[in-house]
Amino acid sequence: MDIETVLNRLLIIIGAVLFVGAVALIAVPGAGSGLPIGQEAIFLVGLLAAITGLGVVRRRLRGDVEETVTPNPERPAGNPMPGEDVDRMLYEMTTLRQGVSENREHLEERLENLAVAVIRNREDCSVEEARRILESGEWTANEQAASFFQGERTAAQEAGLSESLLSGTDDVASFENQFRATVEELIEVGDVDVSHTVDTEETQQRSLRERIFGASGDDEDGDDVVETNWNETHSSVPSFDTTEPFEDVALQHTNRWLGVTAFALVAIGLGATTFNSGLLLAGTVGIAYTIYARVSAVPRTEGLVVEREYDTDDPEPGDLVDVTLTVRNESGSMLPDLRLVDAVPDAFVVTDGVPRLHTALQAGAQAQIEYTVRVERGEYEWPLLVVARDFSGGVERTSLVTPEAEMRVIPPLRVTNDVPVRAQTTQYAGDVDTKQGGSGLEFHSVREYRPGDPMNRINWKQVASTGDLATIDFRQEKAATVTILFDTRQSAYISDGVDKPHAVDLSVHAASDVFGALYDQGNLVGVAAFDTVPCWYAPGAGSSHLENARMLFAQHPALSPRPPERQDHESQYIDPMTHVRRRLPSTSQIFLFSPLADDYAAEVARRLDSEGHLVTVISPDVTVDETVGQRLTRIERTARVRYLRERGIRVMNWDPDEQLSLEIEKAQTRWA
Amino acid sequence: MSFETDDDTAAVEVTHSPARFSSSVAVAAALVAVVVTGLLAPVAALVGLFGLAGVAGGLFVFESERLTAIGTGIVFVGVIVSGFFADVPEFLLFASLATIISFDLGSNAFSVGRQLSDQTETQRGESVHAAATIFVGVVAAGLSYGIFLVPLGALTIPALALLLLSALFLIWSIRQ
Numbered sequence: 001m002d003i004e005t006v007l008n009r010l011l012i013i014i015g016a017v018l019f020v021g022a023v024a025l026i027a028v029p030g031a032g033s034g035l036p037i038g039q040e041a042i043f044l045v046g047l048l049a050a051i052t053g054l055g056v057v058r059r060r061l062r063g064d065v066e067e068t069v070t071p072n073p074e075r076p077a078g079n080p081m082p083g084e085d086v087d088r089m090l091y092e093m094t095t096l097r098q099g100v101s102e103n104r105e106h107l108e109e110r111l112e113n114l115a116v117a118v119i120r121n122r123e124d125c126s127v128e129e130a131r132r133i134l135e136s137g138e139w140t141a142n143e144q145a146a147s148f149f150q151g152e153r154t155a156a157q158e159a160g161l162s163e164s165l166l167s168g169t170d171d172v173a174s175f176e177n178q179f180r181a182t183v184e185e186l187i188e189v190g191d192v193d194v195s196h197t198v199d200t201e202e203t204q205q206r207s208l209r210e211r212i213f214g215a216s217g218d219d220e221d222g223d224d225v226v227e228t229n230w231n232e233t234h235s236s237v238p239s240f241d242t243t244e245p246f247e248d249v250a251l252q253h254t255n256r257w258l259g260v261t262a263f264a265l266v267a268i269g270l271g272a273t274t275f276n277s278g279l280l281l282a283g284t285v286g287i288a289y290t291i292y293a294r295v296s297a298v299p300r301t302e303g304l305v306v307e308r309e310y311d312t313d314d315p316e317p318g319d320l321v322d323v324t325l326t327v328r329n330e331s332g333s334m335l336p337d338l339r340l341v342d343a344v345p346d347a348f349v350v351t352d353g354v355p356r357l358h359t360a361l362q363a364g365a366q367a368q369i370e371y372t373v374r375v376e377r378g379e380y381e382w383p384l385l386v387v388a389r390d391f392s393g394g395v396e397r398t399s400l401v402t403p404e405a406e407m408r409v410i411p412p413l414r415v416t417n418d419v420p421v422r423a424q425t426t427q428y429a430g431d432v433d434t435k436q437g438g439s440g441l442e443f444h445s446v447r448e449y450r451p452g453d454p455m456n457r458i459n460w461k462q463v464a465s466t467g468d469l470a471t472i473d474f475r476q477e478k479a480a481t482v483t484i485l486f487d488t489r490q491s492a493y494i495s496d497g498v499d500k501p502h503a504v505d506l507s508v509h510a511a512s513d514v515f516g517a518l519y520d521q522g523n524l525v526g527v528a529a530f531d532t533v534p535c536w537y538a539p540g541a542g543s544s545h546l547e548n549a550r551m552l553f554a555q556h557p558a559l560s561p562r563p564p565e566r567q568d569h570e571s572q573y574i575d576p577m578t579h580v581r582r583r584l585p586s587t588s589q590i591f592l593f594s595p596l597a598d599d600y601a602a603e604v605a606r607r608l609d610s611e612g613h614l615v616t617v618i619s620p621d622v623t624v625d626e627t628v629g630q631r632l633t634r635i636e637r638t639a640r641v642r643y644l645r646e647r648g649i650r651v652m653n654w655d656p657d658e659q660l661s662l663e664i665e666k667a668q669t670r671w672a
Numbered sequence: 673m674s675f676e677t678d679d680d681t682a683a684v685e686v687t688h689s690p691a692r693f694s695s696s697v698a699v700a701a702a703l704v705a706v707v708v709t710g711l712l713a714p715v716a717a718l719v720g721l722f723g724l725a726g727v728a729g730g731l732f733v734f735e736s737e738r739l740t741a742i743g744t745g746i747v748f749v750g751v752i753v754s755g756f757f758a759d760v761p762e763f764l765l766f767a768s769l770a771t772i773i774s775f776d777l778g779s780n781a782f783s784v785g786r787q788l789s790d791q792t793e794t795q796r797g798e799s800v801h802a803a804a805t806i807f808v809g810v811v812a813a814g815l816s817y818g819i820f821l822v823p824l825g826a827l828t829i830p831a832l833a834l835l836l837l838s839a840l841f842l843i844w845s846i847r848q
Contacts, residue, residue, distance in 0.1 A: 015841030025831035278761040282768035288812030358797030
């Protein structure tokens with residue numbers, strides 16, 4: 001028993017004794033006449049009460065009401081935009097003054113590597129040569145940008161830590177300006193597409209929001225920033241992943257009546273000191289509410305029966321599904337204050353209606369919630385967040401009730417149009433033109449007759465003119481082995497707008513079309529992803545293969561619409577490509593879906609190519625060009641695309657606003 | 673496959689202003705309290721009007737729970753001031769009841785607004801809460817008025833002092 005409880009008990013005992021004394025004095029007239037209690041005592045006690053009351057007011061104004069914070073599941077999940085890390089680093093450096101030297105070093109290195117790549121591409125020279133051009137400053141006419149790479153590093157290294165400690169405001173600000181100027185210059189030099197130019201002279205203070213979402217030029221758009229939600233981050237509920245049909249999250253006192261005692265104490269205290277019977281009476285209401293707040297009953301939410309129905313059984317990604325939720329109170333007692341929020345999965349977006357309700361349910365009564373969601377691939381079963389209070393609201397019980405209503409959203413693997421597979425030689429008959437002659441449709445060559453050649457392939461014209469038998473060979477069409485490879489690392493979960501699908505979603509949607517098309521052309525198609533969760537589905541054929549692939553697209557954790565950091569599985573660092581490389585058939589072509597957000601992705605494509613696989617990179621371009629970080633990532637991505645193309649790797653630079661099928665057609669004519 | 677985020681597929685709006693119904697009742701209750709104090713002492717009503725402005729502004733304009741709570745406090749200061757001018761127990765009891773109802777519903781409006789949203793159907797939950805609060809207050813006020821009316825000639829000064837002290841101790845004990 002701690003001191004607090006002892007003290008409380010003591011206070012209660014003293015209070016009770018005094019109360020009994022008071023009752024005795026009232027019951028037995030004249031009993032108190034001998035006590036040395038006069039009007040001064042009343043005055044003192046009244047004053048004490050009033051002061052205590054003011055203390056309560058102070059506590060109320062300081063203290064917060066404790067209640068469950070509910071998520072906003074209606075809103076889209078917030079995936080970072082490319083370049084956010086750079087903007088954040090600049091913000092930390094200039095505004096927060098944190099990690100100045102580390103961030104600076106990182107940004108300098110990043111920019112230098114990029115500059116080397118850009119120059120090397122433009123001048124078509126070696127890395128050493130590019131580095132020399134960079135250090136000499138010959139690459140640009142802009143002095144600010146040129147000086148960024150000149151002698152900066154050595155000076156910083158010599159000065160070491162002391163410089164970073166002493167570095168003043170001007171230093172950091174000038175670094176930022178120089179950094180911006182260099183990025184703009186690289187856009188110019190590297191001939192990178194951007195929608196507008198930026199005036200690098202401006203040096204206003206930018207907030208983090210402005211830095212990450214870009215300063216909105218016109219003010220009416222200021223409020224237009226779409227707000228996002230992750231159920232678990234934006235609520236006080238630690239996890240919505242529950243296997244139990246009913247799970248208690250929290251039971252707490254809300255403290256929402258804190259302060260009501262003040263009404264009683266101040267009124268009674270002042271009433272007593274001034275012998276004002278009206279104020280004494282007025283104060284009693286406050287006492288009544290103080291007691292009301294303390295009398296609490298835990299709401300019996302375990303008696304809630306929840307049912308959830310969908311208007312369609314097998315929705316496809318992007319479909320709108322009507323959800324009807326029925327909540328029935330079978331606890332046998334009234335639930336006076338129910339706050340219900342349906343914890344719609346992060347990947348879904350509510351497009352109509354509200355997945356919430358505030359109601360009171362008598363025993364046996366029921367209520368309904370109806371709303372529409374835009375669904376995304378995967379298997380889902382999600383809980384209803386129930387925040388129940390008693391009549392006064394003094395006690396709040398938070399629980400998760402999960403109805404048995406699984407939703408499976410599986411991509412259809414439609415065939416939209418042909419996908420160009422690269423010519424190669426394999427053993428299976430199929431659609432890919434090969435350089436081998438044989439039976440087929442397209443003329444390949446004429447060769448000497450060999451016994452056993454089919455009669456319909458004998459070149460009768462030649463027989464007629466020369467008398468020698470000859471055989472026509474046609475171009476053989478063979479099936480290719482294709483592996484669709486996804487880049488689903490954390491870094492690929494980026495989008496070009498808060499409410500836009502991220503690159504992994506774009507990739508998987510596009511790939512489910514590509515898979516259907518490749519399969520339809522008679523190829524052996526497999527699926528793999530490089531992520532910390534191994535994902536491998538060997539190339540194959542047959543209708544069961546197609547069905548399994550559909551399920552894989554829908555269910556595999558590596559292809560989940562939720563970024564890995566928000567998933568439960570343990571991640572340990574292994575080279576994510578290890579398991580893929582071990583299993584990849586040596587003849588397999590690769591369709592790599594990646595936003596090319598970092599060098600690793602480009603390196604994977606290059607290494608696969610050098611191991612003899614024919615690689616086609618399909619890269620959704622989710623870069624934007626608002627802030628300096630975003631512009632930087634756009635140059636970096638452009639440099640990677642050029643680097644890959646230089647090595648003869650096919651790269652389909654896909655703008656997600658365009659249909660992939662159109663993009664494929666364009667690419668096809670380019671590659672033909 | 674391309675994703676267009678037009679109106680049909682865009683996320684619905686979510687805003688968290690204080691719940692309308694509770695807010696309106698809270699302002700109405702504060703208004704009643706101010707009117708009653710005005711009947712007792714017009715000067716007190718002036719103080720109360722400031723409080724009323726705080727309650728209404730806090731709920732409907734600035735959406736600040738602090739401002740609303742402070743507003744309710746000022747309304748109550750008005751009630752007490754009016755008590756000094758005119759010791760009419762019935763009116764003071766009624767005004768203080770209205771103030772506390774305003775206090776509770778004001779804070780509930782914020783809580784409902786935060787945990788749910790403006791777009792949510794909250795009418796039933798809010799009314800039940802308001803009804804419970806008003807019921808408890810009316811019963812309590814009726815009871816204390818009943819006891820007040822019964823002539824307790826024996827409530828001597830020492831008895832009153834002991835009663836007040838015991839109440840203080842009990843309140844201290846439940847401060848958590």
